[in-house]
Amino acid sequence: MTQGNQNLTPKFLIGKYNLDLGDGVTAFCGEFWGKHSFDYFQGTIRDSKVVGFGIENSLPKLCAINKDAQYFGKVLGEN
Structure with a gap:
């Protein structure tokens, strides 16, 4: 039985990318919840x-x- 797209995540953590890009640009990074092929962004x-x-x-x-x-x-199903 397939469970759909395993790379789809409903939760994520956001961090700060420690690099000043200047010109009012904010860099961000993070980690997806669960186990995926690509766990970070x-x-x-x-x-x-x-x-x-x-x-x-x-x-x-x-x-x-x-x-x-x-x-x-x-x-899905959490309050």
Whole structure:
């Protein structure tokens, strides 16, 4: 029995990408919840809009996620 797309995740952690890109650009990175082919992501935001996004198979070296970070999102059936 198939369980659908195993790379789809309802939760994720967001960290800070420790690199100053200047010009009002904020770099972000994070980790998806669960087990996937690609467990991590990184991207950039300019003027409140995502202007770059990519998925990775390892945590970017300059990505900092707080040890007490909470997952965003919900699994189907959670309150």
